[in-house]
Amino acid sequence: AQKVTQAQTEISVVEKEDVTLDCVYETRDTTYYLFWYKQPPSGELVFLIRRNSFDEQNEISGRYSWNFQKSTSSFNFTITASQVVDSAVYFCALSEALPRPGGSYIPTFGRGTSLIVHP
Amino acid sequence: NAGVTQTPKFRVLKTGQSMTLLCAQDMNHEYMYWYRQDPGMGLRLIHYSVGEGTTAKGEVPDGYNVSRLKKQNFLLGLESAAPSQTSVYFCASSDRDWDTQYFGPGTRLTVL
DSSP states (O other), rough: OOEEEEEOOOEEEETTTOOEEEOOOOOOOOOOEEEEEEEEETTOOOEEEEEEEOOOEEEEEEEEEEEEEEGEEEEEEEESSOOOOOEEEEEEEEEEEOOGGGGGGEEEEOOOOOEEEOO | OOOOEEESSSSOTTTOOOOOEEEEEEEESEEEEEEEETTTTTTEEEEEETTTTEEEEEOOOTTTEEEEETTTTEEEEEEOOOOOOOEEEEEEEESSSOOOOOOOEEEEEEEE
C-alpha cells in the first residue's frame, strides 16, 4: 500500500483559477515530517515546505497555502490565482522514523500531480 | 556554492555495460540519497548514506551499488546495465535525516 497517495495524476486549469493538490499519507509513527516539492519542466526538484507532525497550523506563503489535517491524514496544497509559471509536477513526501541505521527518517514520495496552467 | 552537482547529465549505455554516476555536494551534509524517477512512479529511493563510509539500501536497490568514501561524494554504480534501468537519476543531500533535501539536476540514463 502506498504511504503517500496523490490521487490526482494531472490537473488542468486556466490562469487565475485556484487549485488544490491533494496528498493523503499513511503512518503509524507519532513523529513524522511532510514535504512538498515542485518539479518544473526544466527538471530540477525544488523544496516548497516542510511540516512536522506536531504542528497542525496552516501555512501561507504568498499565493501558496498548505492545509495539514492529522484527523484525515492529509496535507493539501492550494495555489491561489494560478499562473502559467506554476505549471509543474508537484510531489508530496513523508519521512517516518523507520527501524534503519540510526533510526533515520527516510522519505517516501508520492507519484506526483502534474499541474498545467493555461494562459 | 554549487549545492548538489551530478556527473554526467546524460548517458547512453548498451545492455551489460557498466558505469558510475557521481554526486557531489558542498554543503557539508551528512545524509546523501540516490533516487530514480520513472513516469508515473514518483521518486523511488535506491540507496542512501547517513555519513562517510556508511551506506544502506532503499526501496529499489537491486542492480545498483554505492560508495561514500568521502563525505562530499556519493557514487552510484551499475555493474551490468539493463534496459529496466533506463531512468532519470537524482541525487540529494540533507543536513539531518528529517531535514529538507537538496537535489541535483539529474542524470538521464538510457540503456539500449
